[in-house]
Amino acid sequence: MSSASTDTLAERFEESRGHLRAVAYRMLGSIGEAEDAVQETWLRLQRTDTSTIENLGGWLTTVTGRICLDALRSRKSRAEEPLDTHVPDPLIASPDTPDPEQQALQADSVGLALLIVLDSLAPAERLAFVLHDMFAVPFDDIAPIVERTPAATRQLASRARRRVQGAPAPETDIARQRVVVEAFLSAAREGDFERLVAVLDPDILLRADGGATGVSRLLQGAHAVASGAIMFQRMTPQNIRFVVVNGTIGLLSLPDGRATSLMAFTITNDRVTELNVVADEERLAALGF
Incomplete structure (x- = not known):
């Protein structure tokens, strides 16, 4: 040739x-x-x-x-991995000024919740x-x-x-999603169990992927997830950043300037129906965070 x-x-x-x-x-x-x-x-x-x-x-x-x-x-x-606690690689961008490459990736992305169904x-x-x-x-x-x-x-x-x-049809408006996530954060920080449950879908699924060396877990139901949300009390405005994860709202936890976890929210009818967490610091670092 x-x-x-x-x-x-x-x-x-x-x-x-x-x-x-x-x-x-x-x-x-x-x-x-x-x-x-x-x-x-x-x-x-x-x-x-x-x-x-x-x-x-x-x-x-x-x-x-x-x-x-x-x-x-x-x-x-x-x-290779237990699919019940594995969260696919997220595509992360700033909600305000994503660079052109990230904009293109987000425009052509699919939600983590759908990718998890595809994994099955x-x-x-x-x-x-x-x-x-x-x-x-x-x-x-x-x-x-x-x-x-x-x-x-x-x-x-x-x-x-x-x-x-069979997967839920998520809310697509980022601003509306953010209102729900801010209500979730406020209730979690204040330890208000009833307010926290109110913002969660009764059948919410929380999937936390801690990687090979971290803790992975699967929780289902508003009360179970709310009970485990005490960890969010430590999340102050100074150590979290709102991001866009595969086209939906997410939170990046940066307690010391280094990403320790990423939470991707699936929101339907103003309630959180799925919460996927990547808590593998090495994996987040490999993705550039």
Whole structure:
């Protein structure tokens, strides 16, 4: 391949990088693994006779999907982590002046609550749903990746869709979300149990991921979560920062200038329906916080 054609191919690949990263992030829930999958797609493209590729964008998408499917299957076979307490990598931005790259990531992000539902799917179901429902890839193109007929692939996506549709539809207005979170913080700081319960959905789920060396836990129900919210009494305006996490409101705890935890709130009908916490300091540092 000539230098000129290589340069042209690289330019066309770069035009698709953001899209491929979005596909890989939805498939893997990991920023680092998503970047690795996109890089592997580029390496495979370089080894491929591009004259045989009719639709480069479609080819790149399906190859990225195949790489992610292999990664998910490998992850499942190793049973790397207990999925009940694992929180996918968050995409974090300032609610006021996010940089252009963060704005683009947030605009194309999905909520952590949805990513957690995707984590519960079988790898082939996740691939079929992500590629078809989120990126409009035809079932005829997905079927060879999962080694099924188009009709069977359609059933995979249908099963996944039923699981996803069971998730709550969150509030999308950041300002309205912030009002609810401020009420949550105020009640927690003052130790007002009844006010705290009132701002929580009766079936709220709290998932805290402390990483390999931290404490992970899963709590369900307003009273259980409110009882465990005493730790928020120590969160003063000086050591927390409001952030946007995958398009929804969140809180970054910075007691000594270093991030110690990130809380991502899912809010529906002015109540907190899900609270996902990343309390792994090493992981937060690796994400740049």
